[in-house]
Amino acid sequence: MKCRVCREPAVIDLRRHNANFCAEHFLRHCCQQVERVIHDYKMFSPEDRLLVAVSGGKDSLAVWDILHELGYAVDGLYVGLGIERYSGESLSYVSDFVDRRGLNLTIVDLGDTYGFDVPGAAEATGRVPCSACGLSKRHVFDSAAVDGKYDAVVTGHNLDDEAAVLYGNVMRWQVDYLGRQRPLLEARDGFPRKAKPLVRLTERETAAYCVLRGIDYQVEECPMAIGNKHLGFKETLNLLEDRSPGSKAEFYFGYLKRAVDRFSDAEDRGRLGICSGCGAPTDAEVCAFCRLVSRSAGATQPVAFKARNEATVSKR
Amino acid sequence: MKCRVCREPAVIDLRRHNANFCAEHFLRHCCQQVERVIHDYKMFSPEDRLLVAVSGGKDSLAVWDILHELGYAVDGLYVGLGIERYSGESLSYVSDFVDRRGLNLTIVDLGDTYGFDVPGAAEATGRVPCSACGLSKRHVFDSAAVDGKYDAVVTGHNLDDEAAVLYGNVMRWQVDYLGRQRPLLEARDGFPRKAKPLVRLTERETAAYCVLRGIDYQVEECPMAIGNKHLGFKETLNLLEDRSPGSKAEFYFGYLKRAVDRFSDAEDRGRLGICSGCGAPTDAEVCAFCRLVSRSAGATQPVAFKARNEATVSKR
Numbered sequence: 001m002k003c004r005v006c007r008e009p010a011v012i013d014l015r016r017h018n019a020n021f022c023a024e025h026f027l028r029h030c031c032q033q034v035e036r037v038i039h040d041y042k043m044f045s046p047e048d049r050l051l052v053a054v055s056g057g058k059d060s061l062a063v064w065d066i067l068h069e070l071g072y073a074v075d076g077l078y079v080g081l082g083i084e085r086y087s088g089e090s091l092s093y094v095s096d097f098v099d100r101r102g103l104n105l106t107i108v109d110l111g112d113t114y115g116f117d118v119p120g121a122a123e124a125t126g127r128v129p130c131s132a133c134g135l136s137k138r139h140v141f142d143s144a145a146v147d148g149k150y151d152a153v154v155t156g157h158n159l160d161d162e163a164a165v166l167y168g169n170v171m172r173w174q175v176d177y178l179g180r181q182r183p184l185l186e187a188r189d190g191f192p193r194k195a196k197p198l199v200r201l202t203e204r205e206t207a208a209y210c211v212l213r214g215i216d217y218q219v220e221e222c223p224m225a226i227g228n229k230h231l232g233f234k235e236t237l238n239l240l241e242d243r244s245p246g247s248k249a250e251f252y253f254g255y256l257k258r259a260v261d262r263f264s265d266a267e268d269r270g271r272l273g274i275c276s277g278c279g280a281p282t283d284a285e286v287c288a289f290c291r292l293v294s295r296s297a298g299a300t301q302p303v304a305f306k307a308r309n310e311a312t313v314s315k316r
Numbered sequence: 317m318k319c320r321v322c323r324e325p326a327v328i329d330l331r332r333h334n335a336n337f338c339a340e341h342f343l344r345h346c347c348q349q350v351e352r353v354i355h356d357y358k359m360f361s362p363e364d365r366l367l368v369a370v371s372g373g374k375d376s377l378a379v380w381d382i383l384h385e386l387g388y389a390v391d392g393l394y395v396g397l398g399i400e401r402y403s404g405e406s407l408s409y410v411s412d413f414v415d416r417r418g419l420n421l422t423i424v425d426l427g428d429t430y431g432f433d434v435p436g437a438a439e440a441t442g443r444v445p446c447s448a449c450g451l452s453k454r455h456v457f458d459s460a461a462v463d464g465k466y467d468a469v470v471t472g473h474n475l476d477d478e479a480a481v482l483y484g485n486v487m488r489w490q491v492d493y494l495g496r497q498r499p500l501l502e503a504r505d506g507f508p509r510k511a512k513p514l515v516r517l518t519e520r521e522t523a524a525y526c527v528l529r530g531i532d533y534q535v536e537e538c539p540m541a542i543g544n545k546h547l548g549f550k551e552t553l554n555l556l557e558d559r560s561p562g563s564k565a566e567f568y569f570g571y572l573k574r575a576v577d578r579f580s581d582a583e584d585r586g587r588l589g590i591c592s593g594c595g596a597p598t599d600a601e602v603c604a605f606c607r608l609v610s611r612s613a614g615a616t617q618p619v620a621f622k623a624r625n626e627a628t629v630s631k632r
Contacts (some may be wrong), residue, residue: 170567171556171563171566171567172563172566172567172570173566173567173570173571173573173574173575175574175575175578232559236552236555238554239552240487243548247487249487249489250487250488251486251487251488251489254488254489255489256580257489258491259491259579260491262491262578262579263575263578266574274525316407
């Protein structure tokens with residue numbers, strides 16, 4: 001197995017590209033895929049200030065590392081979710097990453113700042129944990145980006161993530177979500193611009209990227225996500241991909257090329273007002289996050305590693 | 317387990333409908349589902365003359381039986397494909413069905429009429445057998461319906477078939493096919509009207525219908541279709557359905573309700589001319605079927621039961 005570029009021994013085979021790479025050219029391949037996405041979707045320019053949503057997993061650390069290497073100005077934002085051992089560990093990976101590179105990281109702990117955590121909110125509201133978690137993270141990232149005057153929020157969604165979300169939306173024909181499923185969402189109505197530069201890399205590729213770059217990341221899946229539908233959709237797509245390499249990319253990029261524009265009018269774009277609680281854009285009197293906060297107030301569970309979450313690390 | 321309607325012991329449970337039925341009320345349920353589809357999609361009226369494409373499998377015999385019971389005037393057309401033992405057996409089920417009911421059946425044997433059969437054509441052209449078979453059947457059904465001045469061609473496509481075809485078209489975003497995937501296609505450009513009245517019944521339901529009605533049908537899958545992608549898509553959808561009953565119907569009917577119209581402009585509807593060989597509508601000088609015939613001429617394989625295929629049975 002030889003590297004497609006230099007013919008030296010390869011360390012990874014990418015069946016979808018029908019190519020093998022040595023470590024050096026695989027890392028270059030990852031950076032090129034990200035540059036191509038940034039260019040194709042006009043995501044941002046080197047003058048922009050970016051805020052990456054970082055979790056301690058392979059994807060968010062990889063996207064931060066790649067953008068930093070490419071010379072973009074990227075700060076990080078970590079949200080402490082209060083999920084037992086899991087949250088404490090995830091923060092330790094992020095802290096290690098920023099310490100080595102001297103990057104700026106802001107930490108918002110849901111418990112300290114809003115008086116609830118994800119397990120508590122799920123229990124108090126009867127929502128599934130992933131729903132309360134997603135809502136909270138979106139709110140914190142959006143407000144931090146707007147308040148900090150960042151030009152875009154960057155997330156580490158990879159090809160597997162995006163294909164699985166698309167798959168779920170297609171299986172139920174949720175046309176309002178389908179119209180919004182793009183690698184770049186422009187700022188509008190008080191929401192920041194949002195960019196997903198990793199959509200041309202699979203999770204196997206972002207994991208390999210981290211390993212080869214010596215980036216330690218949290219391997220464990222979130223214990224609260226186990227059994228959710230999203231992971232089931234990923235499994236199904238992986239079966240199709242095994243049988244026919246490239247079918248996942250064909251599904252996702254075929255959608256972007258030939259179908260997404262057909263759904264762009266499906267989104268409910270009624271005028272948004274301003275939340276009377278927090279000032280965030282919302283179509284209700286009080287936004288969904290503030291309603292979650294008021295229903296979950298005081299609902300926190302004891303967290304190991306809590307001490308790590310209390311400080312706001314901020315360096316460059 | 318009791319019948320939803322009469323509370324007598326049930327013979328079948330339909331998880332998707334969260335209902336059980338006795339034999340009598342299950343058969344009525346099947347007829348009602350077909351009537352609903354005919355009504356919702358304005359498929360045809362009792363004055364129309366219908367031609368059902370019949371294979372000897374559960375679906376085509378069920379649709380013929382149901383439409384006959386509902387009082388529609390339906391003749392049958394069987395195409396002899398020349399697939400070894402399989403074709404001979406399939407014809408014997410059809411013959412038995414029409415003999416008992418005194419229905420009109422026309423038989424067109426590809427070998428006798430066009431000098432080739434499906435295995436021979438696949439070998440001569442390098443096409444997969446399902447492709448040569450589908451092309452041939454479409455051509456024979458379409459011309460017979462137009463020549464016989466039928467108001468519509470009826471096929472036995474069930475919910476599993478339609479969901480699997482939709483799934484395949486979505487996984488590759490074949491937008492031209494997506495725009496045409498409806499239970500009713502109007503006549504146009506020399507093609508007959510085409511109707512699929514079984515789209516609200518699964519293949520488990522059409523099989524149970526035949527069993528309860530005492531209709532013998534060919535159970536065996538076509539030996540040439542084994543391993544094709546369509547069957548793989550059916551498996552995947554069955555896994556999703558097992559986990560979450562109703563998801564197959566949600567996928568297919570959600571598409572018809574919220575998405576199909578978004579693809580209706582995607583079809584290539586350039587003006588069609590007339591095939592210089594057979595007079596069928598085509599966008600080329602010679603239609604795809606005539607090209608298949610000329611490349612496959614003389615390509616037939618010895619067929620068991622051949623004698624059964626030679627006669628044209630026509631009764632009422």
